[in-house]
Amino acid sequence: MTYLRLTLEPVPAASRLATLAKLLPPGQWDQLRRSVYRQASYRCQACGRQDRLECHEVWCCNPRTGYQWLTGFQALCRLCHEAKHVSFVRDPSRRAALLQHFTAVNRLAPEEADGYLADALRRQQELDQRHWIISYGDYNLRMPALADLQQRQRYAGLSRPRYGR
Ligand SMILES: [Zn+2]
Numbered sequence: 001m002t003y004l005r006l007t008l009e010p011v012p013a014a015s016r017l018a019t020l021a022k023l024l025p026p027g028q029w030d031q032l033r034r035s036v037y038r039q040a041s042y043r044c045q046a047c048g049r050q051d052r053l054e055c056h057e058v059w060c061c062n063p064r065t066g067y068q069w070l071t072g073f074q075a076l077c078r079l080c081h082e083a084k085h086v087s088f089v090r091d092p093s094r095r096a097a098l099l100q101h102f103t104a105v106n107r108l109a110p111e112e113a114d115g116y117l118a119d120a121l122r123r124q125q126e127l128d129q130r131h132w133i134i135s136y137g138d139y140n141l142r143m144p145a146l147a148d149l150q151q152r153q154r155y156a157g158l159s160r161p162r163y164g165r
Pocket residue numbers: 044045046047048049076077078079080081
């Protein structure tokens with residue numbers, strides 16, 4: 001298989017409820033994603049576009065051990081980010097559009113892209129068949145105490161950033 005600038009990255013569906021973006025207080029997540037964009041020189045790290053960026057969490061899943069851990073972050077344009085998670089996209093026309101973007105970014109033949117998609121869908125099914133233990137790597141230590149979080153949410157309930165994750 002050839003080197004891909006944009007890979008498809010299935011993650012266990014249940015873990016989407018426990019992303020760092022959802023767990024970190026908004027201010028901390030904001031700081032983190034801004035530093036990721038800065039390090040990427042404000043370009044999508046897959047296709048290079050200077051579009052509105054989103055911060056992708058790179059997760060590694062080991063089906064043998066059942067451990068899922070956060071390995072890093074990537075600045076991605078919205079389209080590349082959505083394409084990464086294409087295995088969660090149910091709408092056939094949206095999926096086709098994302099696959100077209102994936103094909104173009106990686107300069108693949110359409111049948112090659114179909115092969116990658118089939119592989120991603122199969123891996124998605126495999127991942128969702130078991131329980132996972134999630135590790136946030138370096139960010140394990142950065143999680144605030146629950147009481148702190150609740151207090152902050154109570155007093156800063158309206159401070160969620162307006163822009164995308
Ligand atoms: Zn992109």
